[in-house]
Amino acid sequence: MSTAVSPDAFVLPSSALRGLGTRPFGVYVHVPFCATRCGYCDFNTYTAGELGTAASPASWLEGLRRELDLAAGMLGSPPAADTVFVGGGTPSLLGAEGLAAVLDAVRRSFGLAEGAEVTTESNPESTSPEFFAGLRDAGYTRVSLGMQSAAPHVLRILDRVHTPGRPVAAAREARAAGFEHVNLDLIYGTPGERQEDLRDSLDAVLATGVDHVSAYALIVEDGTALARRVRKGELPAPDDDVLAARYEQLDAALSSAGLHWYEVSNWAASEQARCRHNLGYWLGGDWWGAGPGAHSHVGGVRWWNVKHPARYASVLADGEVPVAGHEVLTDADRHLERVMLELRLAEGLPLTALDSGGVREARAAAAEGLLTGDGLAEGRAVLTDRGRLLADAVVRRLVS
Template sequence: MPSALPDGDPVPTDGSLPATALDGISERQVGIYLHVPFCSVRCGYCDFNTYTISELGGHGASVATYADAAVAELGLARRVLGDDAPAVSTVFVGGGTPTMLRADDLVRMLGEVREVFGLQPGAEVTTEANPDTVDGRVADALAAGGFGRVSLGMQSAVPHVLATLERTHDPDNVGSALRAVREVGMQVSLDLIYGTPGESLDDWRRSLEAAVELAPDHISAYALVVEDGTKLAAQVRRGVVQMPEDDDEAAKYEIAESILSAAGFEWYEISNWARRPDARCRHNESYWRGDDWWGIGPGAHSHVGGVRWWNVKHPSPYADRVLAGTSPGAGRELLTAEQSYDEQVLLGIRLTEGLPLDVLRGPGRAAVAGLIADGLLDGAAAVRRDRPAARLTLRGRLLADTVVRGLLAY
């Protein structure tokens, strides 16, 4: 089952936010995340808030009616954020498998964002997709409806690795889906996972080379994390599968950097590479910068003006609440200055631009010299005139947790 929600303070029935959270919102960037909780099967490693069709039923909890619930929460978001809220800068549809919904429903949800908030000129609009669910008809409908970017869940090009992950898509369909998306003028991102039990270094190279050969605009590569409560965690605990050695993750990350940089991709966040600056995922960048976003859907998290909240997890009570005009929020917290600072350091250091030194408090700034001496931070970035920053080296990316502890003086 998906992981439990955090504890928090109650969310008002109408979803209202403290006045301080809305102060200056017209001058800030606001994104919308739309969570689609459906999958055809539940992969053994997945800890996301997703459900198979056989687990669900009834109003608001089916693929046929889900868009109604999402549209209802968008109306709530508009009421809560008020007339000063700016037009939306990014929209990201994730899951789950968003393309288990009809393309018309995805376009309808995007249309509601456009109707109630408006979209900034050049707004980034992305949906995730399983390669098996995207063909020319779907791609054409998405592009015509305003989507500009599709993120395909490739994960691996190696059949036995996909089998361990319980990914059911046909590897050959990654290429056909990518071509369908490209033909209608949308950008394409490929998502990869490394560190699966049984995946060799050669397997990982094969996946990277296959991804590069398809010439996407963007590639994400994430290390597999075995989360408590998942089927994979139980298999590891019973000894059914063996996790890789400790140095496997570092070796595979170095291989990714080598192959992707040689192919013309540049890292802009520890796990993300883009061919061009305009191919970066601006929606995810907004998370790392601490911008505002409203998460639509069961279990979705939101952040506005230092207030963070999360929705009830199951699609049925979620739908019941939003269709009744009440907030689906399960809990929330007002971030303290200390929490906000810690998150700014934790997330900002992940970016290729680095963390401006003037953001760091005294102990963190004093730690920079030692981290440079250890080869974890780029010395040239720390002394440049225009924007001195703590910027990770390749070794620093491998040991980012160590860098964060140093900058936070833990």
């Protein structure tokens, strides 16, 4: 297991900095603000009512600038960012001007590599044609929109406040503003969702012409409003068989439309449409996560920031990095994570990444129809369609 270390002792060892710049390097920025709280969400987010006067977008942005400057100093000669991803929360609540200021802060501290991918998540209700035009002018290259479903009753269960047609309109506005790369997020398996509801959602997504779709099975996270409703018996828990059927429905529809899976929960129209920032995570790259609660990884060291925006701003005002804790990954940790993440990719995992026991299990899994025979012949463990449904179980076998 990895060893957690006191944040007071947080120093990046020289071993972590070795090779920095030879691996993909990204910057993640966490925007912790939301207009309302969705019942299924357990992300580090806060509404205005929850924060009161303790923190604001202005104090957060000032803290962000300070953290990025400290980050550049800690990394020595940091590489320019290959990718930037602004997530949340609801980044679009900052408006195009606020998001431009975020990207300016990244440019000032790290710089952007030529051809950098720059993504922001956005809530369809807080976007407009003018918003997307402002993002393009600021230098953003990619937009990810939260749709979740086109069915009103599903959106109500999820506590989503956007109108069913707004994500489709927002995606079209983003494309009209010049965004070649637009993603729509879907959630499947919500209690009460029918097969035809998902079909209608997929029809709506495909009608927009977006080149990327992310689709996630609903997970009932402890501590959320949805978990409380399930615990009280007001809603049934998601059914594994239904989730599998919905996934197969999604994959068939998206594949038929020319969007092919490249990671278990992600489909793209081309290699250029794949999210390079997320590929950096999945392929063992480095990234600095800035903002309250953000996680970072450089050279086998992982750390995470304090969660509350007021505490985040206060620590940075004192000239300190806002680290709440960190861990140095052991060889076993890094091996497990490599298998777990790379196996989820369409290209699969090189068999050379497995020990002799793992290779034996890979051959057994192929015999059971969980890994492709063609992949094994080429020296790679590649999930079959059935294997994607059981990816976590396959991982456990390959590392046992």
